[in-house]
């Protein structure tokens with residue numbers, strides 16, 4: 600492996616491109632070739648090419664504030680059409696404080712700028728399944744990224760904060776900001792799920808029993824350093840999210856791409872908005888009326904990028920199977936039932952086999 604012009608020694612690489620290389624690379628634990636993907640799998644659309652993006656669905660949540668019920672109907676229909684057609688949509692006027700978003704963003708930058716030795720104090724391993732990963736620790740396939748994965752729940756957020764920071768005030772600040780953001784994302788996720796269920800003609804609250812304080816929803820902070828040869832690698836490889844739904848904040852750089860009818864479409868950054876996508880569980884509950892769609896993040900050679908997806912997940916014991924009311928003689932269930940705990944295990948196995956874990960439960 601190794602593309603034309605790809606430097607092979609560390610000094611040559613760092614000097615020739617004039618950008619900060621990936622920290623794992625700097626530490627010498629990875630060679631630049633480790634990030635190079637096979638030629639036929641590399642990104643074919645650059646991060647700043649927006650062909651097809653003008654059709655990307657946008658949903659205005661301020662319609663919920665209208666006293667005219669037709670406005671809510673309109674919103675529900677638009678959301679359902681987007682979830683069926685793209686599996687993705689942008690939300691604006693969502694009511695989450697932009698100041699809070701900016702605080703989480705600043706906190707994320709603070710974390711990723713810490714010395715590696717400090718970040719590695721919370722490295723993901725079998726004792727700490729959530730936490731920090733640079734490419735060298737976590738994954739088989741090398742993505743040009745560092746991530747900090749946090750579980751929504753004071754206990755685990757505290758565990759991370761205590762390992763990273765020695766000062767009590769810094770710990771408390773981290774815990775409070777992350778907790779406040781997770782609460783906001785959790786509430787927004789619940790609302791979006793209810794609207795999406797209404798969009799299927801169902802009772803808004805019909806899945807409520809599958810969620811509770813013990814659900815393991817997660818917040819992931821993705822930091823993508825600038826990459827000298829972005830066309831050879833990914834920030835986040837193509838994948839579908841496996842939970843119920845995800846709410847993603849991306850900064851102003853751009854890099855998220857969504858697969859739409861076989862073509863990768865870059866999603867423009869837009870201040871104040873979030874990107875929502877349907878995960879595998881909701882695809883199954885909706886018996887494929889809503890789609891969990893492949894997406895990926897590409898990197899660039901001039902600026903670091905931050906994205907922050909929140910993954911809304913059900914309780915471990917939640918049973919996920921096509922909702923009975925959607926299944927009739929002319930429309931038979933496409934999946935066997937499984938629990939969320941089973942699915943997570945299946946997901947890990949499927950990663951190695953490079954196929955969707957939903958395939959395992961297909962009828």
Ligand SMILES: O=C(O)CCC(=O)C(=O)O
Nearest residue numbers: 821835855895896906908
């Ligand atoms: O960075 C992005 O825009 C996408 C990240 C993503 O899809 C993920 O972390 O699941």
Ligand SMILES: [Fe+2]
Nearest residue numbers: 839840894908
């Ligand atoms: Fe994702």
